[in-house]
């Protein structure tokens with residue numbers, strides 16, 4: 001049995017990016033621990049941040065339950081917001097302090113594996129870039145041997161987006177995530193599509209009120225869902 005720590009920026013990032021691997025590892029008997037830097041209280045909803053944070057942490061608990069996580073650790077940093085402008089947000093913190101806290105969890109858990117994000121923070125959210133920096137430093141401090149960057153195959157993503165880019169401003173996505181040639185692990189998680197969809201559904205506050213990515217993806221018909229989200233992508237550092 002191994003202990004695998006998944007480090008994420010906001011509640012719902014785990015559902016989109018790593019839920020399949022988390023469910024697969026938990027199903028195989030490994031200990032899966034979910035650490036989230038912020039409560040995602042600046043996610044786009046009509047709710048004030050003071051009530052959205054606690055709601056999103058409850059949604060995270062439900063997502064973690066359906067994925068089979070043994071433990072959820074919210075680090076409690078303020079969400080920086082997509083423009084990174086929130087004062088005192090996670091993205092603006094010096095790396096050492098949050099890295100020290102994450103390293104303490106890695107030591108306590110005797111973690112065999114840590115997931116972080118790629119250096120672009122995927123699509124570039126400042127808190128996601130910070131997850132990369134903090135996670136890499138924490139693994140160094142704790143001596144965690146296996147560090148995987150959770151990412152998306154940029155070439156495959158762009159094949160999906162290119163037709164839409166003629167009508168939507170999507171050019172920024174050309175440089176998001178990781179080129180296909182650098183992906184070290186393509187993990188087949190089609191058997192865990194139902195768990196992944198349930199994890200996405202747990203984040204109800206992020207799945208309503210307009211054409212939101214999570215809302216669109218979680219309503220895809222089964223075969224399309226498995227095709228679009230049935231593979232997860234990792235780069236071993």
Ligand SMILES: [Zn+2]
Pocket residue numbers: 009010013125128
């Ligand atoms: Zn996020």
